[in-house]
Amino acid sequence: GQNIDQPTEMTATEGAIVQINCTYQTSGFNGLFWYQQHAGEAPTFLSYNVLDGLEEKGRFSSFLSRSKGYSYLLLKELQMKDSASYLCAVGGSNYQLIWGAGTKLIIKP
Amino acid sequence: GAVVSQHPSWVICKSGTSVKIECRSLDFQATTMFWYRQFPKQSLMLMATSNEGSKATYEQGVEKDKFLINHASLTLSTLTVTSAHPEDSSFYICSARDIAVDYNEQFFGPGTRLTVL
Numbered sequence: 001g002q003n004i005d006q007p008t009e010m011t012a013t014e015g016a017i018v019q020i021n022c023t024y025q026t027s028g029f030n031g032l033f034w035y036q037q038h039a040g041e042a043p044t045f046l047s048y049n050v051l052d053g054l055e056e057k058g059r060f061s062s063f064l065s066r067s068k069g070y071s072y073l074l075l076k077e078l079q080m081k082d083s084a085s086y087l088c089a090v091g092g093s094n095y096q097l098i099w100g101a102g103t104k105l106i107i108k109p
Numbered sequence: 110g111a112v113v114s115q116h117p118s119w120v121i122c123k124s125g126t127s128v129k130i131e132c133r134s135l136d137f138q139a140t141t142m143f144w145y146r147q148f149p150k151q152s153l154m155l156m157a158t159s160n161e162g163s164k165a166t167y168e169q170g171v172e173k174d175k176f177l178i179n180h181a182s183l184t185l186s187t188l189t190v191t192s193a194h195p196e197d198s199s200f201y202i203c204s205a206r207d208i209a210v211d212y213n214e215q216f217f218g219p220g221t222r223l224t225v226l
Contacts, residue, residue: 031212031213033213042217092213
């Protein structure tokens with residue numbers, strides 16, 4: 001079967017660092033994606049990992065370990081506007097994305 | 110680049126009417142588009158995969174006769190909700206895959222909020 005797990009909700013403080021973990025068990029693997037979704041809006045692309053290791057993009061970094069079926073999204077220097085849901089997704093067959101349920105991140109001042 | 114538009118952004122209709130939602134890739138070609146539905150505080154639910162020039166592939170539990178999908182060109186897919194009922198009220202989001210890119214990244218439209226009275 002297909003299974004993607006991520007925490008339901010996390011809370012962090014403005015200016016701090018937060019790591020959102022994602023574990024997956026899927027029948028196929030065509031990359032690991034992270035998307036950000038603000039309430040009432042569509043998801044926007046954050047990062048893509050297909051090889052093991054860390055991909056850094058500004059304040060956001062994403063890590064992948066294919067052997068462990070594990071990824072994390074690291075957000076640094078948190079800002080209030082980072083309050084959103086963060087969706088982990090695995091690329092499946094037919095170019096589909098298999099979605100996790102999302103992690104709601106709450107930033108407190 | 111990689112912009113996807115959806116129209117309308119919101120619609121209110123009476124029960125029993127049909128509603129058409131358009132999804133367009135503005136600066137790239139998309140042989141594959143995806144239609145999602147999202148209820149409040151829930152995750153994205155894939156409804157169907159839309160393939161240009163062929164029939165859409167529907168996910169289990171999604172009625173193909175109720176949710177009609179047409180992908181007539183490389184830049185346009187439409188979703189028609191037929192005989193809409195209040196339980197169809199939801200946030201409908203389309204996404205598209207760039208034909209020139211050989212991996213699974215999807216570019217999302219802004220979504221259409223449907224309210225059925």
